[in-house]
Amino acid sequence: MNTVMADNGTFYYNIQGTAEGTSYNIIYQDDEDRDFQPAIEALLVQFEKSLSVYDETSIISRVNRNEKIETDYFFQTVFNKAKEISNLTEGTFDISAEPLFRAWGFSSQEKHIPNEAQITDLKQHIGMDKIRIENNFVIKSNPNIVLNANAIAKGYSADLISLVLEEYGCENFLVEIGGEIRLKGVNTEGQAWRIGIDRPSEDNPIPGQNLQVILQITDRGIATSGNYRQFYIENGQKVAHTINPATGYPVKHNLLSTTVIAKDAITADAFATAFLVAGVEKALEWINLFPELDAIFIYDEAGEYKMYYTPGIEENLILST
Template sequence: MQAVMSDNGTFYYSIQGTAEGTSYSIIYQDDYDRDFQPEIEALLSDFEKSMSVYDENSVISRINRNEDVETDIYFESVFNKAKEISAITEGMFDISAEPLFRAWGFSSQQKNIPDQDKINALKEFIGMDKIMIENKHVIKTNPNIVLNANAIAKGFSADIIAAFLEEHGCGNYLVEIGGEIRMKGENTSGEKWRIGIDRPAEDNPIPGQDLQVILQITDKGIATSGNYRQFYIENGQKITHTINPATGYPVKHNLLSVTVVANDAITADAFATAFLVAGIDKSMEWLEELTEIEALFICDEEGEYKMYCTSGIENNLIPV
């Protein structure tokens, strides 16, 4: 734990570590000089035992193997939110789309392009309407249904840590887990928190190294999804990891990056993925109804990066 004195003389504490196959970074203001890292890591470990597909004994892994396992509050919270956002986004967000990612080589070592017959076969057991929770058990219409909640789970874990900090009287904090963020109050300069949005270029592999813009905001959850870092070239064709569950194919549009601001990080995380799949036009249609969500889109227009955003965050952007 590292201590940093703010401009008004109070102390902020910074902790870093690894969780959910990624890194986390947390800064919080505390009047009692408390080191919360052991408790935070215990919370993150418990969350992984529920939602990590990398832990073969986690709840979600056992569900994927069709074992008789009861759901817990973490799984149910993530699942219910995923189902809700899947319905709003017409299936563009779907945690049951994991078999498609495997087929395209994004959840496996083998990189290959599946044929239409393979995609059609996989789509038979993809869809949030094919799975439900009853009496703390997951019911599938097809045993081949496999779930992966990575596109929403990190956001929820940030919300969990934020709730812990608030319970312990921390009014100023920023929680970042794998790029998904939940913040409240002020930074060490007594201002709203500043969040850097990366320039969505293939030659910009390190987050925070080359920024497109800075977003100054607080008391919100923020998540960014992009398709410019995870891709491969097969037979001269660029295959991105952003796959449309409805078609079974990687998307082909000029939207490179989406940043979503919502009241919590779980919502921001899921919608950022859905918007990246759907593209800017469809996303803007949804945003007209989603009054508590703001978004920033970065598109490739003839080799130039163009930004579009909803009116609610337009005045929070700081050029770099």
């Protein structure tokens, strides 16, 4: 646990670790000099036992194997939120699309391009309308349905950690897990937190190395999705990580990065993915339907980076290139 003295003489603490197949970074202010890492890691262990596809004994892994297993509060919260946002975004956000990611080689070691017949077959097992929770148990319309909640679970875990910090009386903190963020209060300088949004370039592999914009904001959840770092080349064809559940194919449009600012990170996380799948035109249409959300869309126009941001965060942008 690292310690930093703030401008007002109080102490901020920084803890880091790994969870959910990624890393976490937490900064918090506490007048009592307490180390919250043990409590946070205990929570994350419990969370992974519910929703981690990397843990073969987790609830979601057992559901995917069609074992009879009762779901818990974490699983049900994520599942219900995923279904809600799937309905709001015409199915572009879909945690049942995991078979497509596996087929395209993004959830396995083997990279390959499936044929049309394979995709047509897989699409029969995809859709949030084909799965529900009844009496705490998952009911599938087809045993081949497989779930992966990574596109929403990291945001939710950031929210859960923020609740832990609030229960301990922390008024100022930043929680980041796998790039999804929850903020409260002020930073060590007594100002709103500053969050860098990366320039969505293939030659920008290190997060924070080359920024497109800096967002100064607090008391919100923030998530960014992009496909410029997750892709492979097969037979001269670029295969992007972002797959449209409706078509079964990786998206091919000019939207490179989406950042969503919401009341909590679980909402921001799911919408950021949905907007990236939908593309610029649909994302611009949808963002006007959800006044509780703000967003930054970075897209390519004739080889140049262009940026759209909602009016509600204009005053929060402190650097733009």
